[in-house]
Amino acid sequence: MAAFEPLIDPKDIRTTLLAELGRQTHYLTSMSYDEYVDALTLLFVPNDQEWVVHFIDEHVGFAYLADSLELVGLYIEGVQHGFLQEYEELQHVWNEWSQALRENRATPSLAARLVTEITEAIGRRTKGRAPDLAAALV
Amino acid sequence: MAILFKTTDPRGFTVTCFEERWQAHVLDQRPWMAGWESLVQKAIENPTLGIFKDAQFPNRDVYYYIPSPRTRYLKVIVQFDGDEGVVVTAIPTNSPKDGEVWIWPPSSH
Numbered sequence: 001m002a003a004f005e006p007l008i009d010p011k012d013i014r015t016t017l018l019a020e021l022g023r024q025t026h027y028l029t030s031m032s033y034d035e036y037v038d039a040l041t042l043l044f045v046p047n048d049q050e051w052v053v054h055f056i057d058e059h060v061g062f063a064y065l066a067d068s069l070e071l072v073g074l075y076i077e078g079v080q081h082g083f084l085q086e087y088e089e090l091q092h093v094w095n096e097w098s099q100a101l102r103e104n105r106a107t108p109s110l111a112a113r114l115v116t117e118i119t120e121a122i123g124r125r126t127k128g129r130a131p132d133l134a135a136a137l138v
Numbered sequence: 139m140a141i142l143f144k145t146t147d148p149r150g151f152t153v154t155c156f157e158e159r160w161q162a163h164v165l166d167q168r169p170w171m172a173g174w175e176s177l178v179q180k181a182i183e184n185p186t187l188g189i190f191k192d193a194q195f196p197n198r199d200v201y202y203y204i205p206s207p208r209t210r211y212l213k214v215i216v217q218f219d220g221d222e223g224v225v226v227t228a229i230p231t232n233s234p235k236d237g238e239v240w241i242w243p244p245s246s247h
Contacts, residue, residue, distance in 0.1 A: 004187045004202070006233040007209055037163050037215070037227045038194065050170050052210045052230045058193050058237035066210060066230065077235070078194035 008069065010054055013062065015136035017070040018044060022136075029115050038080055042115055043073035056129045059083040060122055071136055074122060087125070093117050143179050147189070147201070147223075149242060153182045153216050155225040163227040171228065174212075177205045178228045181214045185242070193237030198226060200238055 021027040021044055032041045043051075043063065053061035053075045059082060063073040076083055084091050097114045100106040123138035140157040147153055155178065164171050181203030192198035192215060201214040210230040216223040 004234050007211065008232050010232075032167055034163055034167055034227070036159075037167075039167075039227070041167060047168065048170060050230065051168075052232050054232040055235040058235060061231070061235075064232075075229070081194035 006054065008052075008054070008064075010056075010062075010130060010133070012069055013054065013064045013133060014068065014070045015132060017068075017072065018136045021045075029112070031111055031115055033079065038078055040076040040079050040118075041073065042075075042118065045072045056126055056133075059086065060126065062130065062133050071133055074119065074137075076118075087118075087121050090117055090121055142175055145179050145182055147182050147216075148185070149189075149221075151218070151221045151223055153223040153225065155179070159225065167227070168229065174228065177203070177212055178214050178225065180205075181212050181228070182216065182225075185214075187211060187234075188240055189242035190234070190238040191241050193235060199223070199241065202231075202234070 027044060028046060030041075030043045030047060033039075041063070045065075050066040051063045051072055052066050053063055055061040059076055059078050061075040061077070062071055063075050064071050084094055093114050097106060097110055100110055119137045123134045126134040142155040142157045142160050144152065144154045155175070160175065164174075181201045184203065185201040186204050187202035190200040190202070192200050195217070197219070198215055198217045201216065203212045203214070205212050210232055212228060213231045214228045215226040217226050
């Protein structure tokens with residue numbers, strides 16, 4: 001059986017594209033929550049190229065493009081099974097967004113607020129484990 | 139529900155992949171995974187990196203496989219009811235995940 005360790009050194013994941021996007025006034029952000037899987041995907045580029053997840057803990061993974069190794073988003077597993085309990089500061093905005101979705105009144109600004117709060121919280125909390133990637137988020 | 143494929147894992151457990159779930163939980167999330175069905179089936183039949191217990195769901199097992207090119211792993215999550223499983227989702231990853239516990243092959247413990 002092959003050794004099970006990262007195939008790409010996380011230090012090789014590039015943040016050039018995300019830094020470039022950060023300098024733009026407007027750029028695409030997409031968010032998708034799959035309740036059955038309990039996974040949330042946040043992407044800052046169109047979802048039309050293969051991306052790979054580098055997990056840094058039980059829930060949070062950084063998504064990077066398979067070809068260029070550019071960081072392009074976040075993938076979170078176990079959102080309602082541990083992640084929101086761990087990231088208590090996100091509970092309020094998550095509940096607000098979930099309720100708005102159920103009542104069919106979710107707005108782009110509420111979704112944008114959720115994306116911002118999630119990326120900033122993860123950026124803050126993962127500084128020690130993946131400093132370069134975390135810095136690209138905040 | 140229409141079946142995309144039905145196969146057996148190395149433990150002899152039956153795993154089914156339904157078209158509707160493949161569409162909703164793989165293709166709607168990652169449209170570029172169209173055509174990956176045979177890789178997912180291979181991952182279940184021959185999980186080269188082993189089978190793990192999911193970190194969050196006790197009734198879900200995780201199969202890891204190395205497709206070509208060897209630049210990422212394919213992670214396949216299967217939900218079991220007894221020894222019958224259904225594919226939940228599949229995603230390429232670079233690393234194992236904290237909290238997943240190795241359950242197969244048993245000799246590798």
